[in-house]
Amino acid sequence: xxxxxxxxxxxxxxxxxxxxxxxxxxxxxxxxxxxxxxxxxxxxxxxxxxxxxxxxxxxxxxxxxxxxxxxxxxxxxxxxxxxxxxxxxxxxxxxxxxxxxxxxxxxxxxxxxxxxxxxxxxxxxxxxxxxxxxxxxxxxxxxxxxxxxxxxxxxxxxxxxxxxxxxxxxxxxxxxxxxxxxxxxxxxxxxxxxxxxxxxxxxxxxxxxxxxxxxxxxxxxxxxxxxxxxxxxxxxxxxxxxxxxxxxxxxxxxxxxxxxxxxxxxxxxxxxxxxxxxxxxxxxxxxxxxxxxxxxxxxxxxxxxxxxxxxxxxxxxxxxxxxxxxxxxxxxxxxxxxxxxxxxxxxxxxxxxxxxxxxxxxxxxxxxxxxxxxxxxxxxxxxxxxxxxxxxxxxxxxxxxxxxxxxxxxxxxxxxxxxxxxxxxxxxxxxxxxxxxxxxxxxxxxxxxxxxxxxxxxxxxxxxxxxxxxxxxxxxxxxxxx
Amino acid sequence: xxxxxxxxxxxxxxxxxxxxxxxxxxxxxxxxxxxxxxxxxxxxxxxxxxxxxxxxxxxxxxxxxxxxxxxxxxxxxxxxxxxxxxxxxxxxxxxxxxxxxxxxxxxxxxxxxxxxxxxxxxxxxxxxxxxxxxxxxxxxxxxxxxxxxxxxxxxxxxxxxxx
Numbered sequence: 001x002x003x004x005x006x007x008x009x010x011x012x013x014x015x016x017x018x019x020x021x022x023x024x025x026x027x028x029x030x031x032x033x034x035x036x037x038x039x040x041x042x043x044x045x046x047x048x049x050x051x052x053x054x055x056x057x058x059x060x061x062x063x064x065x066x067x068x069x070x071x072x073x074x075x076x077x078x079x080x081x082x083x084x085x086x087x088x089x090x091x092x093x094x095x096x097x098x099x100x101x102x103x104x105x106x107x108x109x110x111x112x113x114x115x116x117x118x119x120x121x122x123x124x125x126x127x128x129x130x131x132x133x134x135x136x137x138x139x140x141x142x143x144x145x146x147x148x149x150x151x152x153x154x155x156x157x158x159x160x161x162x163x164x165x166x167x168x169x170x171x172x173x174x175x176x177x178x179x180x181x182x183x184x185x186x187x188x189x190x191x192x193x194x195x196x197x198x199x200x201x202x203x204x205x206x207x208x209x210x211x212x213x214x215x216x217x218x219x220x221x222x223x224x225x226x227x228x229x230x231x232x233x234x235x236x237x238x239x240x241x242x243x244x245x246x247x248x249x250x251x252x253x254x255x256x257x258x259x260x261x262x263x264x265x266x267x268x269x270x271x272x273x274x275x276x277x278x279x280x281x282x283x284x285x286x287x288x289x290x291x292x293x294x295x296x297x298x299x300x301x302x303x304x305x306x307x308x309x310x311x312x313x314x315x316x317x318x319x320x321x322x323x324x325x326x327x328x329x330x331x332x333x334x335x336x337x338x339x340x341x342x343x344x345x346x347x348x349x350x351x352x353x354x355x356x357x358x359x360x361x362x363x364x365x366x367x368x369x370x371x372x373x374x375x376x377x378x379x380x381x382x383x384x385x386x387x388x389x390x391x392x393x394x395x396x397x398x399x400x401x402x403x404x405x406x407x408x409x410x411x412x413x414x415x416x417x418x419x420x421x422x423x424x425x426x427x428x429x430x431x432x433x434x435x436x437x438x439x440x441x442x443x444x445x446x447x448x449x450x451x452x453x454x455x456x457x458x459x460x461x462x463x464x465x466x467x468x469x470x471x472x473x474x475x476x477x478x479x480x481x482x
Numbered sequence: 483x484x485x486x487x488x489x490x491x492x493x494x495x496x497x498x499x500x501x502x503x504x505x506x507x508x509x510x511x512x513x514x515x516x517x518x519x520x521x522x523x524x525x526x527x528x529x530x531x532x533x534x535x536x537x538x539x540x541x542x543x544x545x546x547x548x549x550x551x552x553x554x555x556x557x558x559x560x561x562x563x564x565x566x567x568x569x570x571x572x573x574x575x576x577x578x579x580x581x582x583x584x585x586x587x588x589x590x591x592x593x594x595x596x597x598x599x600x601x602x603x604x605x606x607x608x609x610x611x612x613x614x615x616x617x618x619x620x621x622x623x624x625x626x627x628x629x630x631x632x633x634x635x636x637x638x639x640x641x642x643x644x645x
Contacts, residue, residue: 006627006631008631008634009627009630009631009634010599010627012580012630012634013580013595013596013599013600013630014599014600026497026515026519027519029486029489029490029493029494032493032519032522032523032526033486033489033526035523035526036522036523036524036525036526036527036529037526037527
């Protein structure tokens with residue numbers, strides 16, 4: 001480059017310094033200062049709140065002379081207290097032992113098929129036309145914890161439902177553990193929040209099998225809490241709900257329906273999953289109301305988010321075979337939302353026929369495309385009583401009076417409730433999704449509790465694009481319905 | 483009142499050039515304005531400290547710059563979403579042409595050019611900002627200026643062709 005050219009370039013750049021940036025009004029300085037002042041006040045409030053939490057935690061972590069008195073699992077020490085609940089084992093937050101030759105891949109593949117089967121059955125129970133949000137990962141993790149203590153047909157049916165029958169019990173546990181650890185690590189490296197927590201809530205005085213307790217801790221990093229369902233089931237539920245609320249960042253504050261936990265409840269296995277990630281490629285911040293075509297042929301105005309004025313998205317897209325499909329990556333690129341909108345058939349037909357192999361074909365058919373996209377924002381929440389669904393998926397013995405959960409405890413036990421709550425918020429910023437699953441187990445000497453029975457509808461799957469594991473899935477028929 | 487007056491004065495006198503500097507990096511003047519406003523809000527939350535700096539404007543520019551570079555990773559919900567408008571900020575045609583030409587440069591060359599020639603950072607400060615050796619930054623600057631000269635020539639020729 002000649003020196004004349006350089007002078008011209010530097011002069012052009014220097015002229016940028018004093019250019020006016022148009023006529024759109026700036027915020028007044030008073031408004032900026034007001035926003036800054038409010039933020040400073042909020043931050044101070046947060047610091048005070050955090051300090052209080054630290055004080056409370058310190059107070060509850062003071063060692064208490066428990067000594068195993070009244071506790072048949074006498075090797076445990078009190079790690080913390082939460083109201084009437086005593087934490088015997090804190091969640092260690094580490095992955096369990098990885099067996100040689102055990103890969104998270106086989107379990108992830110099973111989880112993918114389980115996810116699609118689960119959605120199909122839930123959709124069938126809901127007449128196929130409602131919105132559904134469920135976390136198959138959360139349910140699968142809770143069932144895998146239960147399977148650790150199941151024997152005989154109770155165990156084989158759970159493995160069949162989860163699609164892991166080909167693996168030994170130890171391989172299954174190690175596989176779920178490895179998958180959970182891999183997803184957590186992937187979330188951390190991508191800079192997104194992906195947290196999964198497990199807990200066991202035990203009736204005071206209930207004898208547990210030591211092997212189960214050891215495996216639960218090492219494979220599922222589960223915390224163990226002692227409560228007194230028999231004396232005060234409501235207080236136990238309050239403590240359990242507080243744990244759920246904490247692990248779901250306040251999105252789910254009550255897991256079990258009133259009456260689901262009784263003085264006959266012996267234990268509860270719980271899992272909570274929290275996912276929060278920004279889109280890798282942003283949408284415009286605002287939304288615009290537009291028409292969504294509902295399943296019955298009517299329409300509804302709902303808020304749509306759109307690609308920014310600055311340019312289209314560069315994302316994998318497929319519009320063949322009667323499906324419009326787009327994969328929207330979250331930051332880091334590994335986790336993504338897969339949006340599938342049938343254009344030639346109903347969403348319930350697609351949900352009823354989609355398999356893991358079919359999903360593979362859909363994913364492999366996508367090509368990088370420059371895309372102007374409009375899709376609805378979502379704010380959905382859902383509750384599932386899952387025993388009927390699990391029965392159709394092959395798990396029956398666990399809910400029958402002859403259930404074999406002898407790997408959990410020498411006391412005869414039966415599963416009386418399986419419940420999940422899930423939320424999904426999709427905004428121009430990204431996605432926040434939470435789920436909590438609880439499995440209530442009671443003494444089987446008493447009868448078990450009665451079980452309680454894109455401008456078109458689309459599926460919304462939050463997937464790990466590497467292992468294929470499906471973290472959350474939503475069937476959206478009416479985005480405005482909430 | 484003195485602190486408020488100082489802050490308001492800095493905001494009124496520097497915001498336009500800060501937007502241009504950030505837009506030169508991101509290529510999006512509309513978003514640049516939001517990043518600059520957000521940076522000023524953050525500045526006011528600790529103005530007692532920032533007002534004592536030798537170069538408060540430099541601090542605000544760095545915050546806006548970092549917001550722009552890592553916007554989504556840093557959490558867009560913190561930004562002024564309610565104040566984001568869809569229309570693009572208008573700029574005189576000549577300056578818009580320079581900003582467009584900058585977008586065709588490789589990322590590191592563009593950042594080095596903007597930080598050094600538009601924001602006024604020294605080579606050493608630019609190197610620190612980009613976590614690169616000074617020699618590398620000098621190389622980026624030299625290559626970037628040459629590419630930019632070519633890009634601006636091409637832009638002019640296209641413009642003449644249309645006339």
